[in-house]
Amino acid sequence: MSFGYTVLGFGSSAGGVTHSTHDVEYLVIAGGGGGGGGAGYAGGGAGAGGYRTASSLSVTGACTVTVGGGGGVNGTSHGDYGNDSVFFTITSDGGGRGSLGQGTDGGDGGSGGGAGANRNDGVNTNNGGSATAGQGNDGGNGGYATSTCGAGGGGAGAAAADVPAGTEPATAGGAGLASSITGSSVTRAGGGGGAASYNFFSDQIAVGGSGGGGDGGARQTANGGLGGTGTANKGAGGGGGGPTSNSGGAGGSGVVILKIADADYSGVTTGSPTVDTSSVSNYTILIYNGSGTYTTAEN
Numbered sequence: 489m490s491f492g493y494t495v496l497g498f499g500s501s502a503g504g505v506t507h508s509t510h511d512v513e514y515l516v517i518a519g520g521g522g523g524g525g526g527a528g529y530a531g532g533g534a535g536a537g538g539y540r541t542a543s544s545l546s547v548t549g550a551c552t553v554t555v556g557g558g559g560g561v562n563g564t565s566h567g568d569y570g571n572d573s574v575f576f577t578i579t580s581d582g583g584g585r586g587s588l589g590q591g592t593d594g595g596d597g598g599s600g601g602g603a604g605a606n607r608n609d610g611v612n613t614n615n616g617g618s619a620t621a622g623q624g625n626d627g628g629n630g631g632y633a634t635s636t637c638g639a640g641g642g643g644a645g646a647a648a649a650d651v652p653a654g655t656e657p658a659t660a661g662g663a664g665l666a667s668s669i670t671g672s673s674v675t676r677a678g679g680g681g682g683a684a685s686y687n688f689f690s691d692q693i694a695v696g697g698s699g700g701g702g703d704g705g706a707r708q709t710a711n712g713g714l715g716g717t718g719t720a721n722k723g724a725g726g727g728g729g730g731p732t733s734n735s736g737g738a739g740g741s742g743v744v745i746l747k748i749a750d751a752d753y754s755g756v757t758t759g760s761p762t763v764d765t766s767s768v769s770n771y772t773i774l775i776y777n778g779s780g781t782y783t784t785a786e787n
């Protein structure tokens with residue numbers, strides 16, 4: 489525990505109430521983007537939500553927690569961007585959308601969305617979306633010329649590969665990152681896989697990145713050509729939709745996880761986080777799958 493003082497900004501309280509200040513380890517992951525639809529050609533996979541973590545952040549008063557939802561899908565159009573997650577002064581950016589399968593770029597975000605295939609002019613590639621610095625990785629560039637494949641979205645741990653001109657198959661989503669903040673290693677924030685082309689059937693699926701990324705769809709597959717959904721509360725990107733008018737997959741919602749020394753933990757929360765007092769000795773773990781607050785103790 490450290491000093492207390494009258495809170496004026498974050499964590500402000502009426503009547504000059506003072507709150508303790510202490511350090512918190514955090515993992516803040518935003519919602520993953522939605523995969524692009526297959527509008528004649530294969531859609532791109534979506535980027536994972538921004539991934540921010542640190543072993544120490546000084547907090548005081550009522551600390552806001554916002555858990556971003558995953559991006560939705562719009563049939564054979566672009567996916568939607570993921571929504572931001574927030575803890576106190578830390579904001580993670582929502583994942584970039586996957587593009588539809590005709591002549592468009594993937595969206596920028598925490599991790600960038602993958603681009604769909606471009607057969608509009610047979611010359612110019614579609615660019616993958618760019619990641620926010622320090623939060624994720626870029627989406628892949630889509631195929632063009634004789635390729636009808638989409639690229640994967642970026643993940644927290646790795647960028648998605650490009651689809652070169654005239655080359656099959658679609659590319660997988662970028663890998664997520666592992667964290668042991670809860671006492672065991674869990675990988676989150678994988679990118680969505682790009683959708684496969686007309687030329688590949690049930691034997692060719694571009695998988696989502698480790699950490700919950702949705703698989704890309706294909707023309708004729710067991711999943712009906714639909715992009716796979718990103719895993720909820722991992723901030724994973726949705727997969728791209730297959731080329732015969734299939735929708736991409738929705739992005740997974742984010743998560744906020746706090747690790748607080750038992751000596752500092754106030755027990756004052758809103759939003760009904762999961763409270764784990766046994767997985768890590770001498771620490772309380774708060775897992776927020778929805779929005780709320782954590783408030784440090786009053787002096």
